[in-house]
């Protein structure tokens with residue numbers, strides 16, 4: 004086709020050429036976050052801030068020379084991804100809020116360097132593609148960030164009455180030291196803006212998921228429950244724990260998950276009683292229970308699902324009795340999930356149920372003495388997601404419900420963990436796709452859960 008392009012098509016082709024760097028952000032099976040969602044999140048943050056300046060740095064690129072080579076996969080910081088939708092090392096986001104409204108949003112991004120792109124692929128750069136992806140049209144090269152951020156804070160000091168500087172508090176580094184210093188004047192004793200926690204404000208926003216966050220959360224949970232179900236059909240005594248881990252994680256990747264939300268826990272026999280056992284090095288033996296606590300990460304959201312199954316395909320009567328008590332306890336808690344209840348309430352409900360129904364199953368003590376961890380945590384971009392645990396449940400929040408009983412003297416540990424969305428009418432069990440009742444687990448392991456035509 005050698006005809007010359009009509010003018011309009013030529014313009015479109017030029018736009019496409021310009022758009023090429025957006026490839027830097029493509030490839031996630033979860034796709035991009037819609038810009039109107041991103042803008043709505045920034046507006047909601049401004050409403051929480053009232054008046055002030057928020058500054059957020061993106062994640063650092065890790066080096067395969069300096070860090071563990073197997074750990075050098077770039078993952079954006081959750082809050083930065085939540086507010087911008089992009090994955091860009093060494094970038095900055097500035098948000099200025101005045102009386103609850105976004106007055107200014109700006110991004111500083113590393114410029115593109117073609118020679119580097121030969122090694123590490125196409126970058127986004129501070130161009131129109133970044134504006135289209137983020138909905139932020141004030142873009143600057145990252146090398147001017149520190150001076151311009153300082154100027155922005157100083158300007159805000161004069162123009163915003165009663166404002167604050169919102170900084171992030173990271174687990175690793177505490178407050179960002181550079182941003183913190185922006186709260187002071189040149190002499191360090193002249194206080195410009197009081198500091199407040201950006202991390203807390205974004206955490207409270209992240210508690211209630213919007214439709215795009217729920218789409219990702221559902222993707223993570225579905226990939227997880229389907230992969231667990233596949234693994235149950237293949238499980239056999241004599242398999243190594245790491246083989247089971249590999250089967251489950253292959254299922255995650257096949258379903259579009261980019262990584263695990265946390266290290267997979269495959270604890271068989273004696274390892275079933277170690278809560279966060281993730282070495283996964285033992286060979287299973289006939290009669291073992293296997294605790295499979297696994298979660299795919301899909302589009303930056305993590306699942307967290309546990310199934311405890313008999314490697315031989317059938318529970319012993321003793322295993323079954325303990326299992327059924329954990330399951331009934333879990334059901335009592337799940338039935339209580341509704342707006343207004345707190346995670347603390349659910350914990351009390353579960354423990355009271357287990358205590359009341361233990362009989363002599365766990366010996367002289369009631370079984371709740373062997374339920375040695377909390378019942379629930381927030382779930383989202385982090386497996387133990389951010390948010391204040393005093394917050395009453397509201398529609399759009401996602402929690403785990405995960406009672407367990409651990410009897411080390413018998414090498415017998417049972418945990419059942421599901422992911423539950425709070426809805427206006429109560430709740431939705433997101434992880435219903437993996438069999439939960441003992442009889443359903445046995446049926447799945449025997450290959451009898453599928454219609455006859457689909458059985459292999």
Ligand code: GLY
Nearest residue numbers: 265296307405420
């Ligand atoms: N997978 C970690 C937990 O259940 O909290």
Ligand code: MN
Nearest residue numbers: 307403405420
């Ligand atoms: Mn959990």
Ligand code: MN
Nearest residue numbers: 296307308420
């Ligand atoms: Mn878990």
